[in-house]
Amino acid sequence: MPSLIGSYSLLFGLGCSFLIIFFSIKNFKNSNLFDSKILSFSLLQLLFVVISFFGLILSFVISDFSNETVFNHSHTTKPLFYKISGAWGNHEGSLLLWLLVLTLFISIFLLNTKNQLKDYRILTLLFQQVIIIGFFIFIIKTSNPFNYIYPEPKEGLGLNPILQDPALAIHPPILYLGYVGSSIIFSSALAAMTLNWVSKEWAKHIKKWILVSWIFLTLGILLGSIWAYYELGWGGFWFWDPVENVSLMPWIALTTLFHCVLVLEKKPILTSWVIILSITTFTLSMCGTFLVRSGILNSVHTFANDPERGVFILIFLFSLIFLALFIFFFFYKPDNVKINSFFWLSKETAILVNNWFMMYFLSVILIGTIYPIFLDVISSEKISVGPPFYHKLIIPFLIPFLLAMAIGPKLNWIKSDLRNKFYLFSFLIISLILSSLIIINLKIDFLVNTILISSGFYLFFITTRDFFVHKFQNLAQNISHFGFSLFILSVLFNNIFSSEIITNLKVGETFKSKDVIIFFEKVTKKKGQNYETIIGKFNIVDSENIKQTLIPELRIYNQPNIVTSEADIKINLLSDKFMTMNLVQNQNYFNIRYQHKPFMIWIWASVSIISFGGLISLFKKKHEV
Amino acid sequence: MYGRKVKLRFLFILLIILILILTTFLILKSLEENVVFFQSPSEIKALTEIKKKKIRVGGMVKKDSISVVSKEVKFIITDFKNEINVVYSGVIPNLFEEGKGVVAEGYLKDKNYFLATKILAKHDENYMPPEVKAAMEEK
Numbered sequence: 001m002p003s004l005i006g007s008y009s010l011l012f013g014l015g016c017s018f019l020i021i022f023f024s025i026k027n028f029k030n031s032n033l034f035d036s037k038i039l040s041f042s043l044l045q046l047l048f049v050v051i052s053f054f055g056l057i058l059s060f061v062i063s064d065f066s067n068e069t070v071f072n073h074s075h076t077t078k079p080l081f082y083k084i085s086g087a088w089g090n091h092e093g094s095l096l097l098w099l100l101v102l103t104l105f106i107s108i109f110l111l112n113t114k115n116q117l118k119d120y121r122i123l124t125l126l127f128q129q130v131i132i133i134g135f136f137i138f139i140i141k142t143s144n145p146f147n148y149i150y151p152e153p154k155e156g157l158g159l160n161p162i163l164q165d166p167a168l169a170i171h172p173p174i175l176y177l178g179y180v181g182s183s184i185i186f187s188s189a190l191a192a193m194t195l196n197w198v199s200k201e202w203a204k205h206i207k208k209w210i211l212v213s214w215i216f217l218t219l220g221i222l223l224g225s226i227w228a229y230y231e232l233g234w235g236g237f238w239f240w241d242p243v244e245n246v247s248l249m250p251w252i253a254l255t256t257l258f259h260c261v262l263v264l265e266k267k268p269i270l271t272s273w274v275i276i277l278s279i280t281t282f283t284l285s286m287c288g289t290f291l292v293r294s295g296i297l298n299s300v301h302t303f304a305n306d307p308e309r310g311v312f313i314l315i316f317l318f319s320l321i322f323l324a325l326f327i328f329f330f331f332y333k334p335d336n337v338k339i340n341s342f343f344w345l346s347k348e349t350a351i352l353v354n355n356w357f358m359m360y361f362l363s364v365i366l367i368g369t370i371y372p373i374f375l376d377v378i379s380s381e382k383i384s385v386g387p388p389f390y391h392k393l394i395i396p397f398l399i400p401f402l403l404a405m406a407i408g409p410k411l412n413w414i415k416s417d418l419r420n421k422f423y424l425f426s427f428l429i430i431s432l433i434l435s436s437l438i439i440i441n442l443k444i445d446f447l448v449n450t451i452l453i454s455s456g457f458y459l460f461f462i463t464t465r466d467f468f469v470h471k472f473q474n475l476a477q478n479i480s481h482f483g484f485s486l487f488i489l490s491v492l493f494n495n496i497f498s499s500e501i502i503t504n505l506k507v508g509e510t511f512k513s514k515d516v517i518i519f520f521e522k523v524t525k526k527k528g529q530n531y532e533t534i535i536g537k538f539n540i541v542d543s544e545n546i547k548q549t550l551i552p553e554l555r556i557y558n559q560p561n562i563v564t565s566e567a568d569i570k571i572n573l574l575s576d577k578f579m580t581m582n583l584v585q586n587q588n589y590f591n592i593r594y595q596h597k598p599f600m601i602w603i604w605a606s607v608s609i610i611s612f613g614g615l616i617s618l619f620k621k622k623h624e625v
Numbered sequence: 626m627y628g629r630k631v632k633l634r635f636l637f638i639l640l641i642i643l644i645l646i647l648t649t650f651l652i653l654k655s656l657e658e659n660v661v662f663f664q665s666p667s668e669i670k671a672l673t674e675i676k677k678k679k680i681r682v683g684g685m686v687k688k689d690s691i692s693v694v695s696k697e698v699k700f701i702i703t704d705f706k707n708e709i710n711v712v713y714s715g716v717i718p719n720l721f722e723e724g725k726g727v728v729a730e731g732y733l734k735d736k737n738y739f740l741a742t743k744i745l746a747k748h749d750e751n752y753m754p755p756e757v758k759a760a761m762e763e764k
Binding site: 235360363364367368371372381382383384385386388389392393502503504554562563564565580582583584585586587589591593 | 648651652655656658659660661662663681689691692693695696697698714715716717718719720721722723
């Protein structure tokens with residue numbers, strides 16, 4: 001029954017779209033006042049999509065296996081929490097979530113822009129409706145979450161156990177708020193372009209929306225990363241996997257866009273660039289959806305390999321890009337009276353330079369992600385691009401990037417000089433000395449690491465000083481930049497000081513090396529709600545003679561029949577001790593991975609600090625910078 | 626002659642183009658160095674020379690071929706036409722099983738002997754690496 005209601009309310013929702021478009025066009029031509037009917041219908045549409053979404057959740061909760069989606073992804077023995085999160089833990093449901101966020105955002109937009117120009121509001125709504133209709137048709141035609149199976153199966157197939165995890169239950173909604181939030185930026189940019197309203201006022205207004213999606217996107221990526229760390233058992237937080245890359249690319253574009261909008265807020269320059277970035281951000285979000293959902297990339301996110309879906313998203317994506325470019329070239333007339341002067345030493349130049357670096361990082365990631373697909377299509381050669389590619393191309397350029405990030409905010413708008421900035425120089429010296437002291441006794445490449453860590457420290461010191469000297473001035477920006485420096489430093493130290501032991505052990509055996517002794521004491525078997533578990537007990541003595549017991553688990557889920565390993569992590573302010581174990585088939589050996597990972601918690605904390613800066617910026621009343 | 630401003634602008638554009646060319650070159654160069662090719666056991670058999678480059682080998686883990694010697698795991702990858710011996714020390718993914726698909730990354734010692742540095746994790750029981758699927762279909 002909930003499925004039936006959900007299914008019909010989807011159709012009604014689509015119907016609303018046409019009514020909204022009809023009234024919008026009528027209103028656009030005829031009147032000077034915003035027609036309140038449009039707002040009512042938008043809210044009605046949102047209501048229908050919400051009903052539809054709750055219909056799906058309810059179907060999952062009551063385990064209605066006559067619904068194909070529920071049958072494919074649920075099971076009666078699954079805990080209630082994962083029955084609910086299972087609703088968006090699959091292709092169909094996650095697209096419904098996309099749609100929900102799309103309609104939610106446009107409703108909030110309409111409620112929030114009462115003081116803006118009528119034409120601008122209507123045009124934004126129209127462009128957003130184009131996207132919404134596209135997704136409605138996509139869902140109803142190729143991935144309807146309410147397909148009916150007859151006769152009704154007795155039991156469902158179950159949800160992939162590695163998705164049965166609290167972090168992953170909230171990861172998709174948060175990430176989607178970021179992804180889909182960029183749709184508003186896209187629609188609004190198109191509307192502003194058509195009306196030739198790409199101005200300071202527009203920048204001020206759109207900045208809020210950029211911040212909202214940016215915060216959610218940051219948190220979404222963070223959650224996914226934390227999950228990968230403890231659940232996949234690969235012992236890291238970022239693997240340059242294509243699926244990770246597709247979420248990082250919109251993030252970079254969004255960050256760049258945000259900085260540009262700050263410039264636009266001050267001076268009517270970079271207008272075309274802001275527009276291009278707005279379009280790029282949304283295109284990249286859509287690309288991410290396309291790559292992940294079409295089955296081109298194989299990963300945990302690939303729920304089904306259905307070429308029809310891929311083709312649909314691709315066509316839809318290209319029509320949107322075409323629409324955007326059409327408006328850009330035919331409607332958009334940038335002001336000819338541009339103040340096109342950039343003084344070489346000014347805040348806007350610094351932002352522009354950092355923009356170039358961002359674009360460089362973006363293109364490196366884009367090429368690394370797309371090239372294997374491209375090569376497969378034209379020559380059917382199968383390749384993969386690994387972390388060394390990204391490290392080699394990105395790390396050297398991080399150095400000037402970090403330095404510019406430290407000095408840039410110190411400059412004034414329009415024209416600036418660097419007199420009386422003695423501390424800028426002295427901090428550089430301190431950072432250099434500090435990092436060479438750290439690196440000098442290690443057997444790693446001295447030069448690159450020293451310079452890299454120095455620039456990280458440099459940004460760290462300068463932003464820390466600002467907390468004391470400037471107090472609440474530019475607080476948001478300073479928090480985020482501080483977070484970024486902390487992030488870079490934690491990642492670097494994590495990389496340099498991590499150590500790992502991988503070996504095969506039987507129960508009762510001991511592994512010895514000069515740093516650590518691992519004793520495999522015993523295994524115990526237990527029963528969970530929908531899995532059986534084998535718990536290993538390991539006694540570990542490290543080089544400082546500290547004893548610890550780690551108990552990694554091996555879970556054997558009943559439906560579907562999958563084995564997952566649950567890492568045991570001892571978290572500490574300075575470092576994590578991480579252990580996983582796997583069964584080797586037909587042998588009594590267990591494959592053990594023991595890792596010592598310094599500063600892991602600082603990586604998570606620093607990313608949270610970065611997004612917290614965004615939050616502050618969103619809520620500050622007085623306009624600063 | 627051209628004014629100073631025009632000259633400056635020209636220089637600026639030239640600089641940008643130069644940087645663009647340089648970065649493109651840099652990206653392509655390191656792409657070439659860091660790309661890992663995928664090969665099936667049959668393709669390896671057909672090789673004329675053994676390169677010292679990292680490659681990926683994919684296929685099925687042969688039945689009854691897994692054995693453990695302290696740190697190392699030995700097994701055989703087969704595409705049902707040819708097979709290759711693999712020696713591996715490292716993390717074994719959960720779904721590494723006999724009779725299931727596998728992708729190993731590492732270096733060739735010779736045509737029958739592969740030193741793996743990584744075995745790729747799979748996420749569910751139905752998932753087969755696309756490379757393996759293609760290799761199976763060729764058969």
